[in-house]
Amino acid sequence: MLDAKLVRTNPELVAQNLARRGYELDTRQLTDLESQRKTLQLQVEELRSQRTLRSKSIGQAKAQGKDIAPLLADVESLGAELKTAEAAFEQNQQRLRELFLGLPNLLHESVPDGDSEEDNQEIRQWGQPRTLDFTARDHVDLGEGVGGLHFDRAARLTGARFVVMTGQLARLHRALTQFMLDVQTTEHGYTEAYVPYIVNRKTLTGTGQLPKFEEDLFKLEGDSEYFLIPTAEVPLTNLVADRIIEDQDLPLRYTAHTPCFRSEAGSYGRDMRGMIRQHQFDKVEMVQIVRPAESYAALETMTGHAESILQKLELPYRVVALCAGDIGFGAAKTYDIEVWLPAQNTYREISSCSNCEAFQARRMGARWRNPETGKPEPVHTLNGSGLAVGRTMVALLENGQQADGSVKLPPALWPYMGSVRTLAAP
């Protein structure tokens, strides 16, 4: 959510910034609602003030044994008047709330212009893609050869966009999550968390998935309004919802390994082959809660934390700054990390690190006590994948492949794989 005061006092500036995303802010509607709000709020508060004043005088008169009948007659019409005013105000508030909850975050000035993926800006590359003296196989073929990747079985169990892993690939998947968690907790100072995979509407509104992106979520049947998490960002970030954090407790760094569930509505036909785009995938997530002045430095270090996983796994990648048109709803700035996939002969997203500034904090009511002002102020929140486990497996298989279809594993994983250093046909 944007700062209401800023939007109110400077709608043109806000509109200009949002226009970079291709979002058109109806400033006319906004200022209309706002001036309405002002009138209605003043009216309601004045009526309430009157009511309190008179009620008190009734109390006093009663205590002194005076006749209260004339006083009662005096307030008679107040109640009805207040009720109508409150109803109008509440309606106005509702509309403003809906409008505000639908506004995306303001972009940081360093975000490059552009409408789509094409315009994202490459920041740096790491590692050299191998030149193969044979035709690269993709992870589906490699998984089949090495054994343990079963899309057909998953399709029968559930449907499209699911996978079953068995044997050494299931183990590799587990090894990867353990490895990632170990690095984030022991080397980068994150506190490991175990969190619910099912959350309520308020929580998803806090991080910005709701109300706008409900169709991307899996919703549970039942009396409670529950959703499967699309990312651990949701429970982890909401850990600080409705809290005031003391300065000395910042920054907070949380990590968690969770499955993520996404309906992938609107991506029919995209990445249908393989594990790239699934309804269920595992991810190790990083979340940071920081002082506002430190959030951009934190974005750089957090991106580095994601990169270090790829470096240890010896996977070539590049970092891109998302352009204005490609950046997510709640983010002010985002770096995507894209890993090299030989079979696709291109880089594909494997991590996304975002600074949401105060956008989520305002929605959640997450604040810190600024020692300079002594007042509670919204914190800044960041989140990043560290990393998406399924896509990391894809990258490991494809980048480690040998001419005979076996797959060499990087030394960083050896301790997690027992004695296995190469995945070969069983």
Next chain:
RNA sequence: GGAGAGGUGGCUGAGUGGUCGAAAGCGCUCCCCUGCUAAGGGAGUAAGGGUUAAAAGCCCUUCGAGGGUUCGAAUCCCUCCCUCUCCGCCA
């Protein structure tokens, strides 16, 4: 699932339908006092919002959430959520 108890400020914990945003204690901040420490004395200390260019001041809201009764609700009524204890069931 059954029976009971309870949800009040950073924490503990009082609270009568009216002057209660709420006693008291702890914690915290500032000041005083003692050579230091320990102890003691005094003052202050919730959040959100509006009005304002901003502040001061003033006003509104908030005692788990939402409704209701009333001139007036932390206090009375209804519904829901959550926590605790006992019983049952259970990974």
